Amino acid sequence: MKILEQRILTDGKVLPGGILKVDGFLNHRIDPQLCHEMALELKRLYGGCGVNKVLTVEASGIALGIMTALVFDCPLVFAKKSRTKNISDSVWSAEVDSFTHGTRNTVMVSKEYLGPNDRVLLVDDFLATGAALIGLKQLVTLAGGTVVGAGIAIEKAFQGGGDALRKEGMQVESLARIARMTDDSITFCE
Amino acid sequence: MKILEQRILTDGKVLPGGILKVDGFLNHRIDPQLCHEMALELKRLYGGCGVNKVLTVEASGIALGIMTALVFDCPLVFAKKSRTKNISDSVWSAEVDSFTHGTRNTVMVSKEYLGPNDRVLLVDDFLATGAALIGLKQLVTLAGGTVVGAGIAIEKAFQGGGDALRKEGMQVESLARIARMTDDSITFCE
Numbered sequence: 001m002k003i004l005e006q007r008i009l010t011d012g013k014v015l016p017g018g019i020l021k022v023d024g025f026l027n028h029r030i031d032p033q034l035c036h037e038m039a040l041e042l043k044r045l046y047g048g049c050g051v052n053k054v055l056t057v058e059a060s061g062i063a064l065g066i067m068t069a070l071v072f073d074c075p076l077v078f079a080k081k082s083r084t085k086n087i088s089d090s091v092w093s094a095e096v097d098s099f100t101h102g103t104r105n106t107v108m109v110s111k112e113y114l115g116p117n118d119r120v121l122l123v124d125d126f127l128a129t130g131a132a133l134i135g136l137k138q139l140v141t142l143a144g145g146t147v148v149g150a151g152i153a154i155e156k157a158f159q160g161g162g163d164a165l166r167k168e169g170m171q172v173e174s175l176a177r178i179a180r181m182t183d184d185s186i187t188f189c190e
Numbered sequence: 191m192k193i194l195e196q197r198i199l200t201d202g203k204v205l206p207g208g209i210l211k212v213d214g215f216l217n218h219r220i221d222p223q224l225c226h227e228m229a230l231e232l233k234r235l236y237g238g239c240g241v242n243k244v245l246t247v248e249a250s251g252i253a254l255g256i257m258t259a260l261v262f263d264c265p266l267v268f269a270k271k272s273r274t275k276n277i278s279d280s281v282w283s284a285e286v287d288s289f290t291h292g293t294r295n296t297v298m299v300s301k302e303y304l305g306p307n308d309r310v311l312l313v314d315d316f317l318a319t320g321a322a323l324i325g326l327k328q329l330v331t332l333a334g335g336t337v338v339g340a341g342i343a344i345e346k347a348f349q350g351g352g353d354a355l356r357k358e359g360m361q362v363e364s365l366a367r368i369a370r371m372t373d374d375s376i377t378f379c380e
Contacts, residue, residue: 029267029303032260058249063256063266070222076253077219113219 001041001175004153005188007034014181018156026153027060027125032067038175039067042121042151045173046072049148051121053077055114055136057096057107061124064153068123077114079107079139092142096135107135109143116144127152127174130161137170149173156181157189191231191365194343195378197224204371208346216343217250217315222257228365229257232311232341235363236262239338241311243267245304245326247286247297251314254343258313267304269297269329282332286325297325299333306334317342317364320351327360339363346371347379 013021025031051072056065057079069076082105093108114120122136133150140147149171155162157177165172177189203211215221241262246255247269259266272295283298304310312326323340330337339361345352347367355362367379 023300024302028270028300029265030256030259031265032256033263035256036260059252059268059270062249062252066220066222066225066253066256067260069220070226070257073223075215075219075221078249080218080249110213110218112214 001038003034003037004176007031008154008176008178009186012186014183014186018181020154020156020178020181020186022154027063030063032063035063035067036071038064038153039071041175042068042123042173043071046121046149046151049121050119051148053114053118053120053145054123055079055109055120055140056123057081057132057136060126061132064125064151065123068121068151072121075113077109079109079136082106082108092139094135094138094142097131107132107139109139111143114139114143114145118143118145119148120145121148122150123152124150125153127155127162127172128159130165133161133165133170133172151175154178191228193224193227194366197221198344198366198368199376202376204373204376208371210344210346210368210371210376212344217253220253222253225253225257226261228254228343229261231365232258232313232363233261236311236339236341239311240309241338243304243308243310243335244313245269245299245310245330246313247271247322247326250316251322254315254341255313258311258341262311265303267299269299269326272296272298282329284325284328284332287321297322297329299329301333304329304333304335308333308335309338310335311338312340313342314340315343317345317352317362318349320355323351323355323360323362341365344368 054069054076065076091108152174155174155177179187179189201214242264244259244266255266281298342364345364345367369377369379
């Protein structure tokens with residue numbers, strides 16, 4: 001998606017440790033028009049797939065998630081994070097390793113809000129190792145629902161998570177795919 | 191706002207301890223059309239006030255926040271929560287007491303994204319004691335910006351936080367104001 005790639009080149013910064021800082025428009029200060037354009041692009045990609053629920057994880061997936069739910073005219077559910085093991089029986093839960101932070105989180109969704117009739121589009125702002133998507137997919141599987149695919153704003157393709165999920169058969173569509181980054185350049189996949 | 195009040199009566203549940211459970215449409219599973227309607231109502235209320243930034247706090251304020259930012263055509267900034275005291279120099283930060291959880295959180299915004307030219311609409315899903323709004327207002331004040339007012343989905347008016355802020359001169363507009371709740375009834379303010 002050209003306007004997203006252009007925005008990354010204009011406003012993104014590569015920080016030490018392979019961090020792409022895009023918090024000026026994507027995940028701290030958020031440009032709602034860009035967010036809406038991204039949602040429309042996801043609709044173009046997944047419009048014919050019978051999606052009836054959008055699932056993301058708090059907090060930075062929520063903005064793109066609700067905008068996507070708006071254009072698909074279906075509910076958004078966001079999974080909650082917890083660092084505790086204190087999970088009640090009434091939630092679906094999965095473990096997600098954060099490679100960036102070196103922590104393990106539990107993500108959970110109330111059983112009321114995810115079930116066998118759901119055809120779910122997973123949405124997130126970033127895809128790197130794929131850990132968050134794997135966790136979200138587990139929640140849908142536990143609920144007996146169907147993962148239609150994933151819609152991602154920015155994929156750090158060089159970290160391999162997206163391709164690993166594609167190899168397992170998941171449709172993963174990323175609106176910008178970064179092939180490599182250095183301190184002063186960002187190169188997108190062809 | 192009648193459609194929100196009706197939705198609360200239809201889908202809300204009063205849980206022990208004075209908790210209003212509306213996570214079926216507001217803050218876990220979210221109805222994007224209702225969210226959009228609420229944003230349009232905030233535009234009707236604050237449309238002439240020169241708002242150029244929407245500020246909320248993660249996670250459950252983000253959905254209404256980004257929708258509001260979309261209809262105002264301005265950026266959303268969401269304050270991040272932290273339970274640590276490890277705050278860098280490059281953020282505005284404020285302490286927020288959670289009366290519900292009995293905890294104290296730090297909320298923070300990067301100094302890059304909140305400044306003296308900002309005319310800020312504070313947005314949140316709930317207003318009870320007002321602690322979150324007080325924290326967000328502090329962030330804007332630290333940045334030298336102006337709080338235009340607050341736009342809230344549901345105010346538990348009986349907890350007094352909204353009226354205390356109004357008494358101090360803040361414009362606070364809540365789309366549904368609950369006067370009292372019992373196990374089997376919810377009464378809205380006139």
